[in-house]
Amino acid sequence: GEDVEQSLFLSVREGDSSVINCTYTDSSSTYLYWYKQEPGAGLQLLTYIFSNMDMKQDQRLTVLLNKKDKHLSLRIADTQTGDSAIYFCAELGTGKLIFGQGTTLQVKP
Amino acid sequence: DTAVSQTPKYLVTQMGNDKSIKCEQNLGHDTMYWYKQDSKKFLKIMFSYNNKELIINETVPNRFSPKSPDKAHLNLHINSLELGDSAVYFCASSPFSSGELFFGEGSRLTVL
Numbered sequence: 524g525e526d527v528e529q530s531l532f533l534s535v536r537e538g539d540s541s542v543i544n545c546t547y548t549d550s551s552s553t554y555l556y557w558y559k560q561e562p563g564a565g566l567q568l569l570t571y572i573f574s575n576m577d578m579k580q581d582q583r584l585t586v587l588l589n590k591k592d593k594h595l596s597l598r599i600a601d602t603q604t605g606d607s608a609i610y611f612c613a614e615l616g617t618g619k620l621i622f623g624q625g626t627t628l629q630v631k632p
Numbered sequence: 633d634t635a636v637s638q639t640p641k642y643l644v645t646q647m648g649n650d651k652s653i654k655c656e657q658n659l660g661h662d663t664m665y666w667y668k669q670d671s672k673k674f675l676k677i678m679f680s681y682n683n684k685e686l687i688i689n690e691t692v693p694n695r696f697s698p699k700s701p702d703k704a705h706l707n708l709h710i711n712s713l714e715l716g717d718s719a720v721y722f723c724a725s726s727p728f729s730s731g732e733l734f735f736g737e738g739s740r741l742t743v744l
Contacts, residue, residue, distance in 0.1 A: 565735030
């Protein structure tokens with residue numbers, strides 16, 4: 524079945540890079556996504572990557588995809604306190620988006 | 633201009649009651665969803681509608697009944713509320729079969 528796994532917590536210092544990792548099971552997923560949820564708010568789409576790409580860069584965000592290992596990562600360069608949130612990895616399964624458990628990113632000043 | 637709006641934002645009620653949450657989107661999307669987020673932040677799809685037609689119905693108790701009067705609205709009615717129904721319910725919309733979802737702010741339901 525479809526399953527997406529993430530580590531639950533990451534703490535970094537302001538200015539450092541953050542790397543959030545995710546593994547998924549459905550090798551037929553065409554797109555993989557990263558969403559961000561700030562406290563008390565809904566999820567917002569941050570970025571996505573097509574399954575035939577290895578890397579996608581968008582300003583401070585870099586997404587790496589290792590399709591062989593079914594591993595996806597999100598790197599945030601120069602992490603700021605405003606980046607503190609929960610980050611969800613998701614794969615597009617059979618007509619629906621399957622989310623990981625979410626990684627809480629804590630940014631310390 | 634709120635893209636996906638849901639009401640109410642907070643709902644506190646007693647076990648056994650019936651309650652509804654409403655959702656509206658002004659993005660012109662074909663597909664709307666209800667997701668449930670539990671206390672551990674785990675997000676699970678409940679229902680998906682495309683142009684008023686039910687296309688995904690996960691293993692949700694039949695006390696939960698979605699209704700889509702038109703493609704811009706998707707409401708969720710819950711009968712005989714139980715303690716385990718306490719959660720944040722998110723409405724979302726997307727172009728058909730896309731993973732680019734736009735979420736509402738969530739409706740926090742607390743069942744006492």
